[in-house]
Amino acid sequence: MKELLIGNHALARGAWEAGLRVATAYPGTPSTEIIEALAGYPEVYAEWAPNEKVALEVAIGAAIGGARSLAAMKHVGLNVAADPFMTLAYTGVNAGLVLVSADDPGLFSSQNEQDNRFYARMAQIPCLEPADSQEVKDMTALAFKLSEEYDTPVLLRLTTRIAHAYSLVELGERRELPLRDYVKDPSKYVMLPVYGKARHYVVEERRRRLEAFAETTSLNRIEWADRRVGVITAGVAYQYVKEALPGVSVLKLGLTYPLPDKLLKEFIAAVDICYVVEELEPFLEEQIRARGLKVTGKELLPRVDELNPAIVARTVGKQVAAVEPQLAPAAGDEKQDAAATEASELPARPPLMCPGCPHRGIFYTLKKLQLVVAGDIGCYTLGATAPLKAMDTCICMGASLGVAMGLEKARGADFSRQVVAVIGDSTFLHSGMTGLLDMVYNGGNGTLIILDNGTTAMTGHQQHPGTGFTVAMKPAPKADLEQIVRALGVERVQLVDSYDLEAVEKAVKEETTAAGPSVIIARRPCALLEKGVKTSCAVDELSCLGCEECLELGCPALSFNGEQAVIDPLQCNGCTLCAQVCPAQAIVKAGEAK
Amino acid sequence: MSNKVTNVLLVGVGGQGTILAGRVLARTAVAAGVEVKVSDIHGMAQRGGSVVTQLRFGPRVYAPVMTPGTADYLVAFEKLEARRWLPYLKADGMLIVNDQELPPLPVLTGAAAYPANLLAEMEELVKRMLVIDAVSLARQAGNVKTANIVLLGALAKQLPFDRESWEAALAASVPQRFLEVNQKAFQLGWEQ
Numbered sequence: 209m210k211e212l213l214i215g216n217h218a219l220a221r222g223a224w225e226a227g228l229r230v231a232t233a234y235p236g237t238p239s240t241e242i243i244e245a246l247a248g249y250p251e252v253y254a255e256w257a258p259n260e261k262v263a264l265e266v267a268i269g270a271a272i273g274g275a276r277s278l279a280a281m282k283h284v285g286l287n288v289a290a291d292p293f294m295t296l297a298y299t300g301v302n303a304g305l306v307l308v309s310a311d312d313p314g315l316f317s318s319q320n321e322q323d324n325r326f327y328a329r330m331a332q333i334p335c336l337e338p339a340d341s342q343e344v345k346d347m348t349a350l351a352f353k354l355s356e357e358y359d360t361p362v363l364l365r366l367t368t369r370i371a372h373a374y375s376l377v378e379l380g381e382r383r384e385l386p387l388r389d390y391v392k393d394p395s396k397y398v399m400l401p402v403y404g405k406a407r408h409y410v411v412e413e414r415r416r417r418l419e420a421f422a423e424t425t426s427l428n429r430i431e432w433a434d435r436r437v438g439v440i441t442a443g444v445a446y447q448y449v450k451e452a453l454p455g456v457s458v459l460k461l462g463l464t465y466p467l468p469d470k471l472l473k474e475f476i477a478a479v480d481i482c483y484v485v486e487e488l489e490p491f492l493e494e495q496i497r498a499r500g501l502k503v504t505g506k507e508l509l510p511r512v513d514e515l516n517p518a519i520v521a522r523t524v525g526k527q528v529a530a531v532e533p534q535l536a537p538a539a540g541d542e543k544q545d546a547a548a549t550e551a552s553e554l555p556a557r558p559p560l561m562c563p564g565c566p567h568r569g570i571f572y573t574l575k576k577l578q579l580v581v582a583g584d585i586g587c588y589t590l591g592a593t594a595p596l597k598a599m600d601t602c603i604c605m606g607a608s609l610g611v612a613m614g615l616e617k618a619r620g621a622d623f624s625r626q627v628v629a630v631i632g633d634s635t636f637l638h639s640g641m642t643g644l645l646d647m648v649y650n651g652g653n654g655t656l657i658i659l660d661n662g663t664t665a666m667t668g669h670q671q672h673p674g675t676g677f678t679v680a681m682k683p684a685p686k687a688d689l690e691q692i693v694r695a696l697g698v699e700r701v702q703l704v705d706s707y708d709l710e711a712v713e714k715a716v717k718e719e720t721t722a723a724g725p726s727v728i729i730a731r732r733p734c735a736l737l738e739k740g741v742k743t744s745c746a747v748d749e750l751s752c753l754g755c756e757e758c759l760e761l762g763c764p765a766l767s768f769n770g771e772q773a774v775i776d777p778l779q780c781n782g783c784t785l786c787a788q789v790c791p792a793q794a795i796v797k798a799g800e801a802k
Numbered sequence: 803m804s805n806k807v808t809n810v811l812l813v814g815v816g817g818q819g820t821i822l823a824g825r826v827l828a829r830t831a832v833a834a835g836v837e838v839k840v841s842d843i844h845g846m847a848q849r850g851g852s853v854v855t856q857l858r859f860g861p862r863v864y865a866p867v868m869t870p871g872t873a874d875y876l877v878a879f880e881k882l883e884a885r886r887w888l889p890y891l892k893a894d895g896m897l898i899v900n901d902q903e904l905p906p907l908p909v910l911t912g913a914a915a916y917p918a919n920l921l922a923e924m925e926e927l928v929k930r931m932l933v934i935d936a937v938s939l940a941r942q943a944g945n946v947k948t949a950n951i952v953l954l955g956a957l958a959k960q961l962p963f964d965r966e967s968w969e970a971a972l973a974a975s976v977p978q979r980f981l982e983v984n985q986k987a988f989q990l991g992w993e994q
Contacts, residue, residue, distance in 0.1 A: 559851035
């Protein structure tokens with residue numbers, strides 16, 4: 209039976225069919241759906257870990273314990289998990305371990321577009337790159353097999369257009385595998401220097417065996433056609449090549465590390481001219497050139513942003529068309545540029561905080577108080593955009609605290625009175641706690657605001673250790689943020705309602721001026737999860753002065769008709785922030801008398 | 803069915819239900835036995851931003867995304883988004899546009915003006931254009947949130963799939979308790 213699946217669901221299915229037992233992850237676009245889908249299979253233990261490092265460590269333990277395991281994360285998540293990852297490459301596995309890295313070329317929902325294939329090369333482990341959902345499923349099964357045969361973790365690298373694109377997948381049945389024996393083996397699993405060095409030789413030997421495997425595996429295949437032009441490609445770029453350059457010979461690499469030396473030489477020798485078409489970095493290209501082989505790639509193709517058939521046609525396609533127009537029929541098409549120009553003349557539609565978002569009033573207050581805001585990763589990063597523009601930095605998960613501390617240490621305690629760190633509940637539990645500990649331990653005077661909306665909102669409302677539920681929606685112990693920050697040594701802790709602007713402002717003023725570290729927990733559930741009775745606010749036309757102060761909130765339910773503010777009752781959820789900022793008290797809750 | 807790939811672009815504003823509409827279309831195409839690829843945008847871009855679902859079906863489909871100037875159908879859930887994505891439409895492609903204005907944030911805050919006369923401008927540029935007041939029709943169906951299914955109904959009328967497949971795909975895609983209102987919305991769109 210064939211089903212239309214996104215790559216992430218195909219991956220979950222493939223892992224389940226391959227006898228997966230333990231799956232762990234921290235949510236991150238575009239990887240989130242993998243664990244959500246796996247949580248639906250009763251044979252699989254699935255969990256949201258507090259962060260990617262813990263997730264990978266759990267997967268390592270499970271693999272050593274004899275169960276096929278999987279850890280999934282977005283590209284930047286692997287930075288967090290890089291520590292266990294690099295040494296896992298030395299220890300190897302017992303049962304198969306597949307590490308999924310979902311990269312985000314084009315930065316649809318990320319802070320950078322790093323190319324994680326380099327991690328596979330750095331760790332000297334196999335990297336698989338599927339080109340559609342069927343390949344995702346097939347390669348997942350193969351990844352487990354490879355992992356066990358070569359005693360290595362396998363990096364399965366998806367990109368947004370694979371992870372989130374639907375294509376047809378042939379479903380199979382689950383193959384139940386017995387637990388492998390657990391064998392105590394310190395020389396393999398205890399990476400003391402003496403054992404680590406010995407294992408490094410094993411890594412080298414394993415890579416040589418994998419290089420031999422690369423020559424013969426069906427993961428890499430040549431599609432011979434016109435031999436005047438050859439293209440080496442991988443992942444979704446393969447689809448773009450097939451679309452934009454029909455008729456050229458293609459070497460499609462499914463295993464992009466290590467590379468098949470002989471196969472590359474054979475292919476390049478057999479064509480007149482050879483191109484490398486890959487997204488982001490010249491990962492394949494540089495390794496091919498290092499062999500003394502002549503290929504063309506990033507001289508023509510961009511290293512920034514995702515590719516698409518139009519870009520391939522306009523760059524490589526133009527040269528190919530000079531050889532034979534039929535090999536690149538769309539090469540002369542300049543519509544792509546025209547589209548970009550036309551679109552840039554229209555008002556942009558950037559993402560924004562939802563109506564009733566509990567983050568809005570916090571950033572309104574921080575802007576009003578003209579504070580320097582060290583931000584973090586989540587929906588609230590949108591506090592950086594107009595009209596709020598109340599964020600100064602956003603680096604990575606958990607960075608707000610360290611950045612705030614660094615600002616203070618650079619510019620003094622007086623400056624720190626103008627600085628706040630802002631972080632979400634899920635991000636705080638991911639990697640904010642150690643930053644706060646640093647602030648306490650090293651005598652910082654910073655103020656942290658935890659925006660506690662009770663969920664991991666940005667990625668689609670996943671559970672976390674502070675919500676009281678697991679990924680499978682089973683009740684779980686609920687981490688208490690207040691107790692945690694007190695246990696870390698913070699004495700000044702305030703709880704405020706995010707919708708109460710007066711209380712928020714009072715708390716922020718008190719804590720930024722107080723000596724020592726302090727924490728404000730601003731609490732309100734994500735507006736998208738509030739399904740209760742919905743009320744809305746309305747503008748009293750007799751009272752509205754048309755001062756536009758309410759528009760400073762950047763609420764999509766609020767607009768200006770040229771004279772007065774207008775509230776769209778369909779969008780408004782009655783959070784009353786606009787009523788609170790209105791100097792003329794011209795905004796009231798519907799049904800309430802003024 | 804032709805041996806060419808058909809490209810459908812569904813554009814709108816995060817939260818308007820483009821993804822669900824795309825899902826019903828995809829299911830219908832799969833049931834017809836053709837190859838289908840769909841590409842959506844998730845994550846931060848979904849928060850009230852400009853969103854797009856790209857859907858391609860035919861005997862053999864490679865890329866999950868399409869090239870500007872190749873969309874056979876552009877279904878716009880909002881007028882400004884219709885104009886934004888118009889360069890994707892083929893010269894003889896069809897534009898189905900919801901007669902609804904959702905001002906983006908720069909317009910709400912007064913930093914930019916919502917372009918005037920969008921429909922008239924597009925009328926000039928497009929050979930085949932269908933303007934639908936999907937919000938009113940959805941309200942008529944019984945739930946204003948089914949505007950996406952109204953627009954899908956209008957698109958469905960143009961595509962080579964039978965009505966039964968659409969009904970089955972709709973039933974498989976929406977919760978049972980909302981099926982009837984969605985069926986009504988689909989029918990109202992189909993009649994346009």
